[in-house]
Amino acid sequence: MTAILVAINLLVVPLLLVGVIRKVKALMQTRLGAPILQPFYDIAKLWGKTETISETASWVFIWAPRAGLAVAGIAALCVPWAGVLLPAGWAPMTNLLLVLYLLALGKFFGMLAAMDTGSAFGGLGASREATISLLVEPALLLGLSALAIGAGSTDLNTIYKGAIHPLVALLVGITLICTALAELSRMPVDDPTTHLELTMVHEAMILENSGRNLAITEYAVALRSCVYLGIASQTLLHAWPAFGSLPLLHRYGISLGALFVLGIAVAMAEGVLVKLKWRRVPHFLTASLVCSLFAGLIAVAQR
């Protein structure tokens, strides 16, 4: 049963989430938008296309996205982002520190590929991505540590088995949503549909990717969106004490519902918000750091 759900999680849900986000965003702009299944077609189409590779690019450009996809896949497998807990034998793989730095490793491969093309925009995007991940890391680490202090273990399976104190869950949930927006290059931090290269972060990094390479990159991004938004929605859901003891399928259904609600919220925010000035991004992320710090203090005092 767990195996089937994990397979659905890894193969179907990520692209579906991307499709839903795009559809809602289009509706917010009173456009009809592409069908919800469009990301699947896009991946299939890109897979068959020939690649155009910059002359200055080396083998790193070909292999870094593949390594990035592998790392994102492992992270998506280990994190219980849809309420499906892995069997106990996986314990060392579900440690939150490992997962956190696996996600960071995925970003490292993305930056490596962007720098390798020799394009000025790639370098610019990579440098901004590195800056953002530097700012995000303390908030993310502190927020998840607050959960770990509450559960008495850094194992994500243990954390997401019992209930989380509602206030801690709320504060960590806010932190995780804010950091997810920054990590996934979504609206207040970066505009994913911009056409001005100078203001892009993520899009500038994948400007040179095409064909199969682009398909792999897009898929890795979809997986990472699921992990970040999923872990935020799980944290908020566990404020409800009975959630951990529900039957697996109920828990799975509610988790997916919450994940898509969060995705729709992100898309709606994207229709309303304006992009932050680049200089204001640290301020936004420091605010989320404050939230996680308070969560940590409450978790320590509660113990």
Add this chain to the structure above:
Amino acid sequence: MQLSTIDFLAAGATLLAVWMCGTPGLPSLLRALALQTAILAVITMLLGLQWHASHYLWLAAVVLLVKAIAIPVYLAHAAGRLRIRRDDGARLGTTLALCGGCGVVIISYFLAPQIAVMPLGNAGAAGMALALLLIGMLLMMTRRLALSQIIGFLVLENGIFLYGLTQTHGMPLMIEMGVVFDVLVGVLVAGVVMFRLNRSFEHIDVTQLRGLRH
């Protein structure tokens, strides 16, 4: 240690204070101040119900009316008259001020058990009250405009009020009422001074008061 509702409310008030450190806009600063004071009024009310003492309920009502409604409205009115909307910190940028606020919270959290030898010994709320007090001081030291210094003073006063309320059984009603009205009069006087300052210098930037007028 099991935390009570009062500890959580106190934590909420302190979270608002830290947020105020990183907020340049005066309207949102005043709204945060009003909300924070309203939280203190709720704490007062809850303690009154817990101790079955009706005079805390009167105190809560007065705090709510005077400190959470009248003073912020008056300050908002003053800000409107002086046509000022934001105050970028003078000595600390907003991000750095937020981090400073965080640091203050951590320090006071670990400091509070060292000094709180009070009959009630409510260490969680004591740390939060101490943090409020220190953040008020931080706001007063780092802001540029006279108006935000008044706001910093009010945060500081909230900290003292919270500490007194949660660590002892509070002062007698007369004294608490007197303090509340003292604060009101103090803010009114400071407002008058601020208007005079504005008329004489055409700004209320305290960092420029030491230089010669030009």
